[in-house]
Amino acid sequence: MNDRDVEDVQSLRAQFRAFLDSAPKPPGLRNYGPTPTADDVAPGRAWHRYLADNGYTCLHWPREFGGAAASVAYQAAFAEECARAGVPRQLNITGPDLVGPVLIKFGSPEQKDRFLGGIRIGDDVWTQLFSEPGAGSDLASLRTRAEHTATGWRIDGQKVWSSAAASADYGLLLARTGPDKHRGLSMFVVPMDTPGVTVRPLTQMDGESKFNEVFFDSAELSDDALIGEVGQGWTLAMVTLGRERLTLGSQAVAMFQLHERMVDAARDHGLLDPVLSRSMTRLWSRMWLLRYTWQRAIDSGDLTSSAFSVLKLMTSETDQHLGDMATEVLGTDACVDPADDELVHHMLVGRAQTILGGTSEIQRNILGERVLGLPKEPR
Numbered sequence: 001m002n003d004r005d006v007e008d009v010q011s012l013r014a015q016f017r018a019f020l021d022s023a024p025k026p027p028g029l030r031n032y033g034p035t036p037t038a039d040d041v042a043p044g045r046a047w048h049r050y051l052a053d054n055g056y057t058c059l060h061w062p063r064e065f066g067g068a069a070a071s072v073a074y075q076a077a078f079a080e081e082c083a084r085a086g087v088p089r090q091l092n093i094t095g096p097d098l099v100g101p102v103l104i105k106f107g108s109p110e111q112k113d114r115f116l117g118g119i120r121i122g123d124d125v126w127t128q129l130f131s132e133p134g135a136g137s138d139l140a141s142l143r144t145r146a147e148h149t150a151t152g153w154r155i156d157g158q159k160v161w162s163s164a165a166a167s168a169d170y171g172l173l174l175a176r177t178g179p180d181k182h183r184g185l186s187m188f189v190v191p192m193d194t195p196g197v198t199v200r201p202l203t204q205m206d207g208e209s210k211f212n213e214v215f216f217d218s219a220e221l222s223d224d225a226l227i228g229e230v231g232q233g234w235t236l237a238m239v240t241l242g243r244e245r246l247t248l249g250s251q252a253v254a255m256f257q258l259h260e261r262m263v264d265a266a267r268d269h270g271l272l273d274p275v276l277s278r279s280m281t282r283l284w285s286r287m288w289l290l291r292y293t294w295q296r297a298i299d300s301g302d303l304t305s306s307a308f309s310v311l312k313l314m315t316s317e318t319d320q321h322l323g324d325m326a327t328e329v330l331g332t333d334a335c336v337d338p339a340d341d342e343l344v345h346h347m348l349v350g351r352a353q354t355i356l357g358g359t360s361e362i363q364r365n366i367l368g369e370r371v372l373g374l375p376k377e378p379r
């Protein structure tokens with residue numbers, strides 16, 4: 001990135017901040033993260049629509065599909081400013097960040113016409129139907145079947161951890177169409193009101209319900225539900241990964257706000273002795289180092305860089321460390337309803353960070369095998 005680009009990002013950042021500060025916020029809007037609960041959908045949809053009307057959604061999409069063709073650095077600056085303003089940057093992550101790029105690259109002209117507009121303006125909530133009870137880290141071992149019929153496709157099986165499925169209009173489904181582990185997978189669009197599709201919400205330990213189980217009992221999809229070619233599902237699934245990493249970068253900003261809140265809580269509890277102060281300063285320094293390292297990786301513009309595995313690992317573990325330290329500071333005050341205390345809520349939600357988007361163990365495997373060249377683990 002040259003000096004001109006840095007200047008541009010700085011002025012854009014100021015523009016984002018001014019826009020977000022003066023934007024009218026729909027009643028009930030909160031920064032719910034990448035996934036809305038059922039109660040978040042109405043304010044999230046109205047907010048997304050306002051962002052879309054002002055050209056602030058789907059920043060990474062090409063202009064011909066209503067995007068801004070923005071650089072990675074610009075997208076990261078907008079995500080950071082949204083985190084700072086305490087608002088979501090879009091209705092949910094799945095439609096704009098995961099489904100949009102897949103449809104733009106591999107969808108038929110009819111699929112692009114039918115689905116991209118609804119994603120861009122926030123009319124449609126999408127859910128990602130990949131993980132199964134027996135297939136998470138080893139996603140390609142999934143067993144949900146798609147059988148070709150005279151009229152289209154028949155789906156049988158089960159998915160789990162499907163974020164926002166209970167509120168979703170459509171799902172992006174990865175299903176088995178053949179025996180080969182990777183080449184036997186294909187990708188489909190599922191209207192979530194299809195007969196034979198049942199969604200069962202799961203409640204997390206923070207009391208919110210974002211995850212779901214999704215069951216397919218002979219659910220019939222039309223022929224045009226297939227995205228790309230039969231057997232191309234793994235290639236398409238890989239396109240959806242990587243985009244999630246950008247949102248992790250903006251998480252570093254939210255961490256600073258929580259750190260401040262934790263220092264205040266320690267002061268209120270009369271705990272700010274030299275030992276705790278030193279631990280808090282160390283954590284704060286680590287957060288700054290992470291933030292600068294994210295910035296460098298983002299400025300390089302290479303989303304496939306293995307540096308992102310280090311960053312994913314370090315960001316999620318630092319985030320958990322912050323939650324653990326906050327629990328120590330709060331003591332028995334940590335036993336309140338998470339809805340009443342942002343720190344307690346963050347500590348509980350933080351457990352998910354080392355799992356989503358690839359677990360810490362998997363990141364360490366990637367680093368060991370692909371970056372350090374260590375022997376591959378037995379498979």
Ligand SMILES: Cc1cc2nc3c(=O)[nH]c(=O)nc-3n(C[C@H](O)[C@H](O)[C@H](O)COP(=O)(O)OP(=O)(O)OC[C@H]3O[C@@H](n4cnc5c(N)ncnc54)[C@H](O)[C@@H]3O)c2cc1C
Binds near residue numbers: 137162
């Ligand atoms: C907040 C959140 C949102 C999510 N949203 C979605 C969604 O919308 N749609 C969707 O499809 N999925 C979603 N997921 C699921 C997520 O992709 C999986 O949880 C993740 O891939 C891990 O899979 P798993 O839970 O089956 O764990 P497993 O793969 O069963 O792993 C269990 C444990 O074994 C370890 N392990 C596994 N393999 C290895 C190995 N080879 N070497 C060393 N250790 C190993 C793991 O690190 C982990 O600690 C979400 C998860 C979270 C936490």
